[in-house]
Amino acid sequence: xxxxxxxxxxVDQSTWxxxxxxxxxxxxxxxxxxxxxxxxxIAEDAGAVSxxxxxxxxxxxxxxxxxxxxxxLPVIERIMEVVTIPVMAKCRIGHFAEAQVLESVGxxxxxxxxxLTPADEKYHVWKHDFKVPFVCGCTCLAEALRRIGEGAAMIxxxxxxxxxxxxxxxxxxxxxxxxMNRIKELRQEELMTTAKEMGAPFDLVQVIHDSGKLPVxxxxxxxxxxxxxxxxxxxxxxxxxxxxxxxxKSEDPAExxxxxxxxxxxxxxxAEVAKACRGLRxxxxxxxxxxxxxxxxxxxxxxx
Amino acid sequence: xxxxxxxxxxxxxxxxxxxxxxxxxxxAVKKPEDVLSxxxxxxxxxxxxxxxxxCVRFGVGEAIQELARRGAPIWGTCAGMxxxxxxxxxxxxxxxxxxxxxxxxxxxxxxVDSFEADVPMAGVEGGPVRAVFIRAPHVTRVLDGAxxxxxxxxxxxxxxxxxxxxxxxxxxxxxDRRVQEYFIGMVREGK
Numbered sequence: 050x051x052x053x054x055x056x057x058x059x060v061d062q063s064t065w066x067x068x069x070x071x072x073x074x075x076x077x078x079x080x081x082x083x084x085x086x087x088x089x090x091i092a093e094d095a096g097a098v099s100x101x102x103x104x105x106x107x108x109x110x111x112x113x114x115x116x117x118x119x120x121x122l123p124v125i126e127r128i129m130e131v132v133t134i135p136v137m138a139k140c141r142i143g144h145f146a147e148a149q150v151l152e153s154v155g156x157x158x159x160x161x162x163x164x165l166t167p168a169d170e171k172y173h174v175w176k177h178d179f180k181v182p183f184v185c186g187c188t189c190l191a192e193a194l195r196r197i198g199e200g201a202a203m204i205x206x207x208x209x210x211x212x213x214x215x216x217x218x219x220x221x222x223x224x225x226x227x228x229m230n231r232i233k234e235l236r237q238e239e240l241m242t243t244a245k246e247m248g249a250p251f252d253l254v255q256v257i258h259d260s261g262k263l264p265v266x267x268x269x270x271x272x273x274x275x276x277x278x279x280x281x282x283x284x285x286x287x288x289x290x291x292x293x294x295x296x297x298k299s300e301d302p303a304e305x306x307x308x309x310x311x312x313x314x315x316x317x318x319x320a321e322v323a324k325a326c327r328g329l330r331x332x333x334x335x336x337x338x339x340x341x342x343x344x345x346x347x348x349x350x351x352x353x
Numbered sequence: 354x355x356x357x358x359x360x361x362x363x364x365x366x367x368x369x370x371x372x373x374x375x376x377x378x379x380x381a382v383k384k385p386e387d388v389l390s391x392x393x394x395x396x397x398x399x400x401x402x403x404x405x406x407x408c409v410r411f412g413v414g415e416a417i418q419e420l421a422r423r424g425a426p427i428w429g430t431c432a433g434m435x436x437x438x439x440x441x442x443x444x445x446x447x448x449x450x451x452x453x454x455x456x457x458x459x460x461x462x463x464x465v466d467s468f469e470a471d472v473p474m475a476g477v478e479g480g481p482v483r484a485v486f487i488r489a490p491h492v493t494r495v496l497d498g499a500x501x502x503x504x505x506x507x508x509x510x511x512x513x514x515x516x517x518x519x520x521x522x523x524x525x526x527x528x529d530r531r532v533q534e535y536f537i538g539m540v541r542e543g544k
Contacts, residue, residue, distance in 0.1 A: 070485055071464055071487050074400070077399075078363075096402075098403050152465060157465075181464060181465050310403075311410075
């Protein structure tokens with residue numbers, strides 16, 4: 050037994066390392082959208098690393114319209130009671146009061162999400178003020194760096210939520226990765242002008258230049274419907290995936306959830322991804338052709 | 354002398370980098386045959402229920418138990434500590450059950466209660482280690498032959514039993530490599 054005791058003055062709560070650390074613990078996992086405690090249990094039993102508590106999945110938000118807000122607290126709280134894995138919840142872009150409420154309830158991660166109707170057309174939440182970590186969406190590197198500058202401890206590429214179509218997720222992930230590769234090759238004196246042109250914080254452009262990667266984990270979201278979709282995003286550089294409508298809008302959510310987890314675990318091994326696909330009897334969610342969407346129907350364009 | 358890092362899910366990448374910085378030949382392992390090729394194994398932080406289910410589904414759990422029977426040192430951090438324990442308070446989730454300790458999950462609260470502290474650890478020279486706790490468990494009881502290496506507010510947060518080492522915190526998330534060196538020493542000695 051250690052004889053020495055801990056110096057209490059060295060204790061620091063909710064540090065940046067604590068926040069980014071939780072994101073790192075979720076690597077190689079699947080975060081699933083759920084709307085009821087029963088769905089949360091199905092997700093956990095299938096091997097989800099976390100669940101996102103929502104009132105409606107993105108496909109239903111898209112179909113039903115209206116203003117999409119933070120989920121009802123009793124729903125979130127009941128989900129927190131039935132699962133032991135971390136529970137995430139969404140607040141509207143810029144709605145720091147929703148975020149304060151979610152933090153007080155004790156959710157483990159807040160997604161300041163374009164899937165909900167934005168509350169502010171200009172400003173995002175200043176996330177450094179919170180003890181709870183935040184994840185934010187991005188479509189390009191500059192957007193990712195602005196969100197990290199505001200305090201996001203995890204980034205997810207947006208894709209097009211509720212579409213069941215992987216094409217936007219692919220575009221956003223490729224964009225972020227290729228922009229990082231470009232910055233890595235620049236000369237030092239080119240970084241300031243690049244930061245200005247991108248609209249990204251200079252110090253984070255410097256981090257990308259020096260390390261070649263984001264300073265927080267980068268996950269993929271928006272359109273993943275099959276095990277092969279998940280494997281595609283992982284091979285393109287995602288470190289984990291969010292599956293929104295893809296699980297609970299499919300015919301057999303439990304088997305699809307387990308299959309996506311299988312494919313994520315062994316994403317670099319096509320024989321294993323094939324096994325994950327072969328186990329599926331129920332059909333995937335019906336998808337939509339994203340190129341037919343009007344601009345105002347796209348969720349990915351929300352956020353600034 | 355390869356040290357495997359179980360890479361089914363969790364912060365395995367940080368562990369691999371940290372072990373390499375400490376001079377070890379570290380590699381990601383995901384399949385039963387990869388696990389059995391290692392001289393030592395690290396089970397990382399992550400979600401213990403998820404890693405446990407994957408261990409069962411893909412036969413990796415049995416391989417780890419076989420590796421333990423061969424006497425290979427195994428270090429579990431956070432989720433890895435939960436999986437190594439024989440007893441998990443108020444939970445019937447699957448576990449490897451290799452080490453004579455009882456643990457409690459999320460023992461310091463939810464994510465908003467996560468914290469860091471300087472913690473003295475027996476066997477690690479040169480002052481306290483900066484310990485990062487993320488939805489961390491702690492050891493509630495050490496059973497036959499296991500001993501506590503570190504405590505925080507009377508809670509056991511690191512323990513050892515022969516070939517097994519557990520830490521409730523994440524040495525892989527700091528720049529200090531002394532706990533990695535401690536485990537590499539265990540692997541060199543073959544216990």
